[in-house]
Amino acid sequence: MKKIKTPIADIFCSVQGEGLYAGQRQVFLRFAGCNLACSYCDEPAALDSASAYGLLPAEAAALVVKLARAGKAKAVSFTGGEPLLHWRFITAVAPALKKAGLQLHLETNGVLHRELGRVEKLADVIAMDIKLPSSTGQGAFWREHEKFLARAPQKTFIKVVVTSKTKMSDFKKAVALAAAARPGVPFFIQPATARRGGARPPGAKFVEEACCYAASVLSRVKVLPQQHPLWGVK
Numbered sequence: 048m049k050k051i052k053t054p055i056a057d058i059f060c061s062v063q064g065e066g067l068y069a070g071q072r073q074v075f076l077r078f079a080g081c082n083l084a085c086s087y088c089d090e091p092a093a094l095d096s097a098s099a100y101g102l103l104p105a106e107a108a109a110l111v112v113k114l115a116r117a118g119k120a121k122a123v124s125f126t127g128g129e130p131l132l133h134w135r136f137i138t139a140v141a142p143a144l145k146k147a148g149l150q151l152h153l154e155t156n157g158v159l160h161r162e163l164g165r166v167e168k169l170a171d172v173i174a175m176d177i178k179l180p181s182s183t184g185q186g187a188f189w190r191e192h193e194k195f196l197a198r199a200p201q202k203t204f205i206k207v208v209v210t211s212k213t214k215m216s217d218f219k220k221a222v223a224l225a226a227a228a229r230p231g232v233p234f235f236i237q238p239a240t241a242r243r244g245g246a247r248p249p250g251a252k253f254v255e256e257a258c259c260y261a262a263s264v265l266s267r268v269k270v271l272p273q274q275h276p277l278w279g280v281k
């Protein structure tokens with residue numbers, strides 16, 4: 048196994064709180080560092096590489112397998128931060144995790160399409176975001192998302208976070224991107240979780256309208272808020 052020390056913010060076993068596998072026990076390997084800075088980001092530790100601890104792939108794999116066995120988890124989620132910034136580490140750690148019988152889930156902001164090419168064959172599931180500029184308070188990444196979707200395999204599903212600031216025109220653009228790539232792709236609308244000093248969730252009317260619009264274009268649309276804050280787990 049290659050000796051690449053990588054900044055890891057956390058490794059823990061919990062229940063998946065978002066998307067297609069919500070409710071499944073998983074080990075989360077949370078990388079530090081991200082290429083974006085979304086207004087609703089609830090992972091400050093993941094953005095701070097300086098306070099993370101550096102781990103070798105062998106060390107991380109041993110810890111993940113131990114936690115999975117103890118916590119009865121069958122999958123590991125590479126999350127962040129942005130895991131694709133650390134694709135070399137993922138390719139180094141993947142064989143040991145697969146050998147232990149774990150499914151590999153990749154949670155990504157869907158921007159780093161070149162790096163996706165390095166790990167797409169290793170991942171069993173890819174959860175990608177489409178980032179709406181009116182939600183994130185950042186610039187647009189339509190072109191990057193389009194390229195990402197063009198190479199994303201069948202095992203990919205999409206998540207779109209909507210806030211009180213989200214413009215319907217941005218949302219419709221995300222639906223169009225998804226439909227152009229694959230009309231049957233699972234598409235999750237995730238209202239932002241209310242946090243003191245942070246982003247606010249959208250109104251019910253907006254969510255209703257967005258859901259109806261998406262369902263008129265795509266075949267597998269669901270509204271699913273983040274479950275972790277509701278369950279009181281991390």
Ligand code: SF4
Pocket residue numbers: 081082083084085087088089090093127128129156
């Ligand atoms: S892409 Fe994810 S980790 Fe990065 S800033 Fe946005 S919400 Fe936070």
